[in-house]
Amino acid sequence: MAGRLLLIILMAFPLSGHTAEVPQETKEVIQALFPSATVIEDKLPDFPVYPVYQLQELLGYAYVSTDFTKLQGFAGKPITMMIGLDTKGRFTGVKVLHHHEPVFLHGLGEAPLTEFVNQYEGSALTEQIIVQASSRSARSNTGDQVYFDGVSKATVSVLIINDTILSSALQVARNKLEGFTQAAPTQARQDFYEPLNWQQMLERGYINKVIISSDEVEANLGRPLSDYPMDLEPEPGEPFTELYYAYMNSPMVGRNLLGDQAYASFLERLNDQGKVMLLMSRGVFQHVSPDFVPGSTPSRTGLNQGQLAIELRDLNWLETGQTLAAPGAPVMDAMNLFRVGGNAGFNPGSEASFHLDVALPRNHLITDNARFTMPVAFADELFETVEVQADPRQNREPVWVGLWKERGWQIALLVAALSILTVFFARQKTLTRHPKLVHRFRWGFLFFTVFFIGFYAQGQLSVVNIYTLFLALWDGFSLNVFLLDPVIFILWMYTFATLFIWGRGLFCGWLCPFGALQEMASWLGRKLGLRQIKIPERLHRQLILLKYPILLTLVGTAFYSLTLAEQLAEVEPFKTSITLHFVRYWPFVAYAAILLVIGMFVHKFYCRYLCPLGAGLAVLGRFRLFSWLDRVKRCGQPCQHCKNECGINAIRKDGRVDYDECIQCLECVVILRDQNQCVDAIVRNKQQQKQARILATDATPRQTSAAH
Template sequence: MFGRLLLVILLSLPMARAWADLPETTRAVIQELFPAATVIEDKLPDFPVYPVYQLQQLLGYAYVSTDFTRIQGFAGKPITMMIGLDTRGRFTGVKVLHHHEPVFLHGLGEEPLTEFVNQYQGNALTDQIIVQASGGSGRNRQGDQVYFDGVSKATVSVLIINDTVLSSALKVARNKLDGFTQAAPTRARQDMYRPLTWPQMLEQGYVQQASISPADVESQIGRPLALYPEDMEPEAGAPFSQLYFAYLNSPMVGRNLLGDDGYRALQARFGENDKVMLVMSRGRYTAVAPDFVPGSSPLRLGARQGQLAVELRDLHWLQGMTTPIADGAPAMATMNLFRMGGNAGYNPGAEIAFHLDVSLPRNHLVVDNARFEIPVHFPEDLFETVEADNGQPARAPVWVGLWQERWWQISLTVMALTLLTVFFARQKSLTRHPALIRRFRWGFLAFTLFFLGFYAQGQLSVVNIYTLFLALWDGFSLDVFLLDPIIFILWSYTFVTLFIWGRGVFCGWLCPFGALQEMVSWLGQKLGLRQIRVPEHWHRQLILLKYPILLGLVGTAFYSLTLAEQLAEVEPFKTSITLYFTRYWPFVAYALALLAAGLFIHKFYCRYLCPLGAGLAVLGRFRIFSWLERVKRCGQPCQHCKNECGINAIRKDGRIDYDECIQCLECVVILRDQTQCVDAIVRNKQQQKQARILATDAATT
């Protein structure tokens, strides 16, 4: 009895010391991650992790994510998490300690964020974790790919979280866990090349090949191929599937397979950190399915190096190419370039295990599956050893994957902006066609609201302005602004056009909430609601309100980013455009009230309250040109354009107030319309009168 009591006392001593050294809040969070823990040691002095024990048995390690990686979030600040990793590389849980993601703080709430990070519990670092923008969570049939249910309105934030969790866990695993050590990193030698034929490349191992016979498939599946509804049985003696692998970063391989011009184009297109694998296949069952989506990861083909999954991402670059350049190369059924990497990285000089997953449907309900492992190890003479970077592979920034994933949205946005630029550049000739101008404007406003706004989430915000100021204050990093490609493209375009046309290009054409207000105003007129015209004196005072609002928000951001994000709710953009009015009722009521005001006062919010418009107006004063034409009679005495200007951006003396103008071009249309412009009407009457006088004089003589 005494011996047992002594044992309990001795075991409790280190536990008591460990609890005493830890802050209570930190201890409580780690205890949640490791419920069975009896001992939590203080952070190690040489490596910032907290060892966690159950009595004398090491359970794993807890750590704060920002001690290992500081990937900046959407608001320009990192997302801080406590992460638990057991001794086998499995996540025991993830807890968010602190973040500044506006969509969670003042939009969706914390619940979707908590639900997302809870998906890590029980999954392993050795899995390939794929975040889906929509759809449920789960594993693939083979169990090595895990699909997380993302948050559709917070895609950027959850991808940053995933990258932070995986990259930090990889550093901990490679330093503290068995089986995760990394072989000496290598890179392709750039001084090695000689012309080779296809047979020579196969013989010397520069192209690795694998052949899967019909007998191999039938042996694993246990059924003859002839019994499947689809014709999966190849001709006699032909392989079921034949695959070829080649590492194109090596000039020896790339130049022989793509030719000199193709290899130079490859180098120009992709960065030096991009590791590119050419995968070719032929036979009845190819490496990628016929319905494979270019730019995505293949479902049939996967890879692991050591214990870690290697991500394969199609580069969508070899369109139309079916045969390598090397003499004697056969025609291929598929040829794909894959970027090799992910959080685990890829070491080209070390062996990698590819696997081909074969799925054969018996009918629409039953599918037979088999997996074939394909070890690939290229000759050592292709590579040279490089200095390791603390065991962490060079990785592409988070934004690179985001841009690749949204390539078609980017392409459509760029085309739309190009069209808008041409339209504005040719406005002098196009404004002679009023019907064309109005159709184009309403069509573009619909595109702005429904595609740029509701679909692509391209609503610029005053938050972006003080994020820029904070980034300049704390140390500028372009990566923060590249996280959302649509926002980045729109900001870049807006910034350039501010110095050409002023703020009106964005406020009048590219702001989704502005487009929504235009449509609400049109609806109010069609319903016959009386349109209120704010008296000139009050209008000139009210348009100044948005400037102190802007100044207050920017100043508050330097004092407290959290408070500034809360005050930024003066913008109804998040409620209306980002969250589709699905939000706590006071926010919805506020946004609807602003739109309701717009039924009676044209673009009420834009004119008097918008801090983003104020910021753009300040920069727009440095525009190079004043494109909107005025003539002598504008304002002296003609007031037609002023009376027709819904936003009241024309002064009584005829001058355009570019700080308020939204570049709708209605005044230019009037100026070029011979039946509307008073100056044109007077000139025509004078010409007619002069013509009558001349005719009379001619008749009398």
């Protein structure tokens, strides 16, 4: 009886003096993260975490992510999560409390988001978590790298979530967990340099060297190298591998290894954004595998400091066949510059260790593994202590930089396409003399816009981007939010610049994936012989005003309720058709499909009358510097040919072009340049022919008279 009473007392009063009541809703969330918890204390007054106990035993801590980091999501607002971390630095779970990510709220749904964050349960800060959109959750052979499925179509959101979880957990671990505390931070001495040769740098400990022999590898594997199909037996007296590593932020190391000019370029490129190690190897087994992808994380090599796995990511800054500048330096078989740190940070003057993993397949079913761990022990005189405690989130590569690197080829292709489009528009007066060229180029570019920019690269601009910008200006502008999606960012910059040159039409007529899809629907309607409906002029002029109050309503609502604004933004069918490829709840699919069907009868119905994005661009487009579409005297008086051929009805009866509605299809310019279509040209040609006949008639009597 006494034992039971004691148990009840212990459950009610853990060994802590802080026992304020936790709100019931919060307690339920934390209980789900720590199922065995018997006591959940209120948030600590000096550090915003909730201690969690089972009786008197501390299980770990729960905390709200926004108490530690306010990294903005794709919608411009932080993603708020409750995160559980046990006393060994393992995640007990992650629960999303609140977010505004459009792709999950009104697109893919919450299930993929929940599945993504559930992957953290059981993983630890001692592992390197790598988010890859193309891979399923997996663990490397050595257990240090964990690969998470990154949810296709939501890459930006999940990378932000990953960065938020890891950076906040690291702060909690270093403040509350044993073994994660950080030694006094150090940095490379920038005034410490003298010219040295290779041997001097090795002797002074500025470069670390490790030799692994074949005997060591065979002893670790438990069998001779001859048992493996790979040819990895070195020549007699040669090592299995000879590994070197050096800290390049130190001028003593970097200047001697790269040379003064190359090191200056290195520092300029690094721009004080990170810490860099140079790894070099010789022998039959290098520190990177033959199939290593430049710019990625190595699978053979890892770095640890304390209990944390430190991220290594190749910078791909060295030239093929590059040699070292230090006199006497040997020729290396492999050499890479790796940015080190990631969320965990890296203290170069503190204890750390490298490991080299040797994985040798005996056959297609069995692979033997051996790990060799080497201390990182650079000379103390290379470093100085930093007085202010370093924040591991400082001086590391921003999230958006990695995203731009991953999408490098997409960025290059998009920039090339935009450059070609710019040249085409700048020379439109010359090129429109060739109607077939213009039509083929336009349709080719529309297909590029739909299938590459839209379906593949997910580059559909949206009115959501507009009110995200307004909210960012209201709450405190950060360019990092807009840099998270390179394709969207480049398109917005290009669109904004061209608004002042050509107006809204360049984007709406050439770069909007849903607009291009409507164009294709209209073409299909005509090919099927469907009756094309012409909206009466008076009604058309009234309907085109509809999109402006829709825009104002969306932007105004965003300041009142971002959630409501995101729901109202479904007036745009872009997410359903372009982002989600019509794989969505049926009312959204029906809405997008109906708009396309209407477009088969009424040319670009949605663009003309409902699109709030088009309305916003039209407002800015009024400040354009030029009116590129030439008009001539007979345009509208009496000629109506261009007006009749303008599918979007952007030409008025008097011949003026309504640039607020024009999509810059250039059809009117083609007509104007075509001697067989333009009435003005036809009339002028007839007048010239008539004048020529008159002159010829007048000349005939004179010639006859002269003959007599």
